[in-house]
Amino acid sequence: MRLQSLFLLLPALGLLNAQDHGNGLTNPYKTPQDLAAGSKLFRAACAACHGLEGGGGSNGPSLTTGVFKHGGTDEALHRTISSGIPGTPMSAFPLKDQEVWQLVAHIQELNLRKGAMKASGDRVHGAQVFAESGCVKCHTADSPGGFLGPDLSRIGARRSLAQLESAVVDPNREVTPEYWSLRARTKSGQTVTGVRLNEDMDSFQIREPSGRLRSLWKSELASYEFVRTSPMPSFKHKLQGNDLQDLIAYLASLGGAQQ
Amino acid sequence: MNRSLLSLFCAVAACAQVPFERLVHPARESGNWLTFHGNLAGTRYSGLDQIKTINAANLDLKWIYQAQSLEKFEATPLVVDGVMYTVEPPNTVIAIDVRTGRPYWMYRHPVPDATYVCCGNINRGLAVLGDTLYLGTLDAQLVALDMSTGRKKWQTKVAEYTNGYAVALAPLAVKDKIVLGPAGGERGISGFIAAYDAKTGKELWKFHTIPQPGEPNFGTWEGDSWKTGGASAWITGSYDPELNLVYWGTGNPGPDWNPRQRLGANLYSDSVIALDADTGKLKWYYQFTPHDEWDFDSVQVPVLADLTWKGKPRKVVLWGNRNGFFYALDRTSGEFLLAKAFVKQDWATGIDEAGKPIKAAGMGPSAEGTDVYPGVQGGTNWYSPSFSLRTKLFYLTVWDDYHTKYHSWDQTYEAGKSFSGGTAYGGFPAIRRDPFITWDPSWGYGAVRALNPSNGEKVWEYKFRDVSDAGILTTAGDVLFSGNREGYFFALDARTGKELWKRYLGGGVAASPITYMVDGAQYVSIAAGHSLFTFGLRK
Numbered sequence: 082m083r084l085q086s087l088f089l090l091l092p093a094l095g096l097l098n099a100q101d102h103g104n105g106l107t108n109p110y111k112t113p114q115d116l117a118a119g120s121k122l123f124r125a126a127c128a129a130c131h132g133l134e135g136g137g138g139s140n141g142p143s144l145t146t147g148v149f150k151h152g153g154t155d156e157a158l159h160r161t162i163s164s165g166i167p168g169t170p171m172s173a174f175p176l177k178d179q180e181v182w183q184l185v186a187h188i189q190e191l192n193l194r195k196g197a198m199k200a201s202g203d204r205v206h207g208a209q210v211f212a213e214s215g216c217v218k219c220h221t222a223d224s225p226g227g228f229l230g231p232d233l234s235r236i237g238a239r240r241s242l243a244q245l246e247s248a249v250v251d252p253n254r255e256v257t258p259e260y261w262s263l264r265a266r267t268k269s270g271q272t273v274t275g276v277r278l279n280e281d282m283d284s285f286q287i288r289e290p291s292g293r294l295r296s297l298w299k300s301e302l303a304s305y306e307f308v309r310t311s312p313m314p315s316f317k318h319k320l321q322g323n324d325l326q327d328l329i330a331y332l333a334s335l336g337g338a339q340q
Numbered sequence: 341m342n343r344s345l346l347s348l349f350c351a352v353a354a355c356a357q358v359p360f361e362r363l364v365h366p367a368r369e370s371g372n373w374l375t376f377h378g379n380l381a382g383t384r385y386s387g388l389d390q391i392k393t394i395n396a397a398n399l400d401l402k403w404i405y406q407a408q409s410l411e412k413f414e415a416t417p418l419v420v421d422g423v424m425y426t427v428e429p430p431n432t433v434i435a436i437d438v439r440t441g442r443p444y445w446m447y448r449h450p451v452p453d454a455t456y457v458c459c460g461n462i463n464r465g466l467a468v469l470g471d472t473l474y475l476g477t478l479d480a481q482l483v484a485l486d487m488s489t490g491r492k493k494w495q496t497k498v499a500e501y502t503n504g505y506a507v508a509l510a511p512l513a514v515k516d517k518i519v520l521g522p523a524g525g526e527r528g529i530s531g532f533i534a535a536y537d538a539k540t541g542k543e544l545w546k547f548h549t550i551p552q553p554g555e556p557n558f559g560t561w562e563g564d565s566w567k568t569g570g571a572s573a574w575i576t577g578s579y580d581p582e583l584n585l586v587y588w589g590t591g592n593p594g595p596d597w598n599p600r601q602r603l604g605a606n607l608y609s610d611s612v613i614a615l616d617a618d619t620g621k622l623k624w625y626y627q628f629t630p631h632d633e634w635d636f637d638s639v640q641v642p643v644l645a646d647l648t649w650k651g652k653p654r655k656v657v658l659w660g661n662r663n664g665f666f667y668a669l670d671r672t673s674g675e676f677l678l679a680k681a682f683v684k685q686d687w688a689t690g691i692d693e694a695g696k697p698i699k700a701a702g703m704g705p706s707a708e709g710t711d712v713y714p715g716v717q718g719g720t721n722w723y724s725p726s727f728s729l730r731t732k733l734f735y736l737t738v739w740d741d742y743h744t745k746y747h748s749w750d751q752t753y754e755a756g757k758s759f760s761g762g763t764a765y766g767g768f769p770a771i772r773r774d775p776f777i778t779w780d781p782s783w784g785y786g787a788v789r790a791l792n793p794s795n796g797e798k799v800w801e802y803k804f805r806d807v808s809d810a811g812i813l814t815t816a817g818d819v820l821f822s823g824n825r826e827g828y829f830f831a832l833d834a835r836t837g838k839e840l841w842k843r844y845l846g847g848g849v850a851a852s853p854i855t856y857m858v859d860g861a862q863y864v865s866i867a868a869g870h871s872l873f874t875f876g877l878r879k
Contacts, residue, residue: 129763133763258779279777282824
C-alpha cells in the first residue's frame with residue numbers, strides 16, 4: 082500500500098469525512114477536543130524527534146515555521162504522517178485516520194501560536210538586502226552563493242522567525258555543532274582549517290575556505306580543535322530602517338514550501 | 341568423512357540434520373554456527389583459532405550479500421554444514437552458499453502493513469532443529485521452514501499483532517521445543533515466554549512475565565495496570581542443559597515513562613527469569629530495576645559462565661544491564677553476587693546488599709523533563725556481549741557519559757497504540773539518522789569494553805567517536821570482532837583491546853558477528869548497512 086490504497090479504502094470504510102474542495106482534502110477534525118487529542122498524540126508520537134513544542138530536535142526539523150518541505154496543506158500533512166518520507170527518519174505512523182487528522186490540526190495550531198507566516202517585512206526587498214549586504218558571499222539562498230556559511234535555501238522550513246532574527250543580529254548566540262569548524266595542525270607543521278562536514282574514529286572530512294573538500298587522518302595531526310564560534314559578523318547595527326524585518330521575511334520564505 | 345565429502349553428500353541427500361545434541365556440544369563442531377549466540381550458554385565465543393592476534397591483519401573480503409531491503413540488517417546468521425541461513429528485513433529468509441555468497445533459496449513471509457515495531461521492521465535471526473528452520477515474524481507468528489527447500493511446513497499464531505505484539509528475536513531451540521517471547525513493550529502488551537512443539541507448532545507452555553490473577557507475585561501492579569504492563573521478551577535467552585533451566589531477560593514496564601500509572605514493583609519487568617525447560621515453571625527471578633521509570637529493558641543476553649568465585653567454583657549468569665550496572669548472579673539459585681556501575685549513571689546511588697537499587701531522589705521523568713544518566717538507550721542494550729573461555733573476561737558494547745531528558749504525562753491505553761506515557765530525547769544520536777557525525781564529542785561516546793566479571797572492573801576499552809549497536813564475538817584465537825555505527829568492522833586483541841584490523845563497510849553495524857569454517861578456513865561474517873560481509877585470511 083500505502084497511500085493509494087488508503088485513500089481507496091477510506092470512503093468505503095466511512096473513516097474519511099474530509100471534504101474535497103477541488104484543492105485536495107481538508108481536515109474535518111478541528112474542534113478544541115480534536116486539538117487536545119492531537120496535542121497528546123504529538124507528545125507520544127512526534128515529540129522525540131520534533132521537540133515537545135514542535136520547535137525541532139536532534140532528528141527532526143521545526144514544525145513551527147509555517148513552511149513544510151513536503152507540503153503544508155491538510156492533505157499533504159496527512160500524507161506525510163500516514164505514509165512517512167522515504168529516505169528520511171520520518172517513518173509512516175499507523176494511526177487511525179481521525180488521529181492523523183487530529184495531529185494535522187495540532188501541527189497547524191502550533192504554527193499559528195508561534196506566529197509563523199506572520200513575518201511583517203517585505204520579502205522582495207529582503208532579497209535585495211540579502212544580496213546588497215554581502216550575505217550572498219557566504220550563503221546560498223534562492224540562487225547560488227558562497228559556501229563558507231550554511232546553505233540557507235531551505236532555512237525557512239527549519240527555523241522560526243525568532244531564530245532567524247537571532248542568527249542575523251547575534252550569530253554567536255547559538256552555533257550548533259554541525260556548524261563548527263576544524264582548526265588542525267599536521268605533524269609536518271601545516272595548519273589546516275575548514276568547515277567540519279563529517280568525522281569518525283580515524284578521520285575528519287572538511288571543506289576548506291577555498292572550497293576544496295579534504296580528509297585528514299587523525300593519526301597525522303599533531304593537534305586539532307573545534308572552532309565553536311561563527312565567522313559571521315553581527316548585522317545588528319548594520320541594517321537600516323525595515324531592512325532587518327525585510328531580510329527575516331525573505332529568509333522565512335526560503336524552503337520550497339508547497340503551500 | 342572430510343568436510344568436502346560431507347558437504348557433497350549433504351547436498352545430494354539433504355541430510356543437514358541438527359538434532360538437539362549438536363546444539364548442546366557446539367565445541368565439537370566450531371566450524372558451524374548453530375544458534376543465535378553460537379552456543380546455548382549465550383557467550384558468543386567460538387573455539388576456532390585460525391585467525392589469531394598475529395595474523396588478523398591479513399583478513400580480506402571474501403564475498404558480500406546485498407539485501408533487497410533498506411531496513412536495518414540486524415540478523416545473526418546460522419551456518420549449518422556449508423549453508424548459511426539468515427533473515428533480511430522484514431521477514432525474508434535466505435539460504436546462502438558460504439563459499440560464494442550466492443543464494444540457494446529465499447522465503448518471503450508476507451507481512452501485513454499494520455505491524456509496528458518500535459525501532460524498525462527488523463528481524464534478528466533463526467533457530468534450527470532437525471531439518472527445520474524457525475522464524476518469528478512481525479505479525480507475531482512462528483513459522484517452520486524446510487531447510488532444504490525454504491518451503492513452509494507450518495505456521496502458529498504467537499499473539500495478536502494488531503494489539504502491538506511482534507516477534508523480532510531469533511527463537512531458541514531447547515530439546516524438542518522452540519522458545520520465544522514477543523516485542524511490544526511500548527504498545528501495552530502483556531508479555532510472556534512460550535514454548536512450542538518443534539514438530540507441530542502446538543503451544544506447550546507459557547510463562548506470563550506479568551503475573552496473572554492467581555499466579556505467584558500477582559499484585560505488584562496497582563489496579564488494572566498489570567493488564568497493559570508490557571514486560572516484553574524481545575531478545576533470545578540462554579539454556580543450561582545440566583540445570584535444565586532456560587534464562588530469559590524481560591523488557592520495561594509500560595507505560596514506559598509514567599510510573600505513576602503502575603505503582604508497585606511491576607514484576608517481572610526488567611528481570612532475568614529462570615524457567616524449567618520442560619514445564620515453563622518459574623525456578624527463580626531477579627529484578628534489576630524494580631518499578632522502572634526510564635525504559636531500562638533487561639532483555640540483554642544471559643551469559644552463562646562457570647567461574648571461580650571467592651575461591652570456589654560457581655555457576656553464574658553475567659549481565660551488563662541497560663540501567664548501567666554489571667551484575668553477576670548464581671544461576672542455580674538466583675542469588676545476587678555482584679553489581680557495579682560500568683557507565684556514568686545518576687538514577688541510583690548504589691545497589692544494596694540484597695541487590696536492590698537505591699534510587700536517587702528526583703530523578704524520575706517529569707512534565708518539564710528530567711536529565712538522567714545513562715540516556716534512553718542505556719549503558720548497553722540488546723547487542724550481544726561475549727565471554728571468552730580463554731581470557732575469562734566479559735565484553736560488552738557501551739554508551740557512556742551521555743544523558744537524556746525524560747518527560748512524563750498521563751496516557752490512556754488504546755489497544756495496539758503507542759503507550760509510552762512520555763518521551764525521552766536529547767542531543768545524543770537518535771536511532772535513525774543520517775551518516776554525518778557532527779555533534780559535540782562531550783555529548784558522550786560508544787566503546788567496546790572488557791570487564792573482569794569477578795569485580796566488574798574495567799580491564800580495557802576501545803573507544804569510538806560514534807556509538808554502536810553491534811554485538812561482540814570472541815574466539816579461541818584471542819581475537820574480538822565487533823563493529824559500530826561509524827561503519828567500521830574491526831578485530832581487537834581480546835586481552836589488551838589493541839586494534840589488529842579494521843575495515844570501513846559503508847554502513848552502520850547493528851548486528852553481531854559470527855565465525856565458522858569454509859573448506860578448512862575460518863571465516864567471519866557481519867551485516868552492515870544493508871549487506872552481509874564475509875571475511876577470511878588472505879591465502
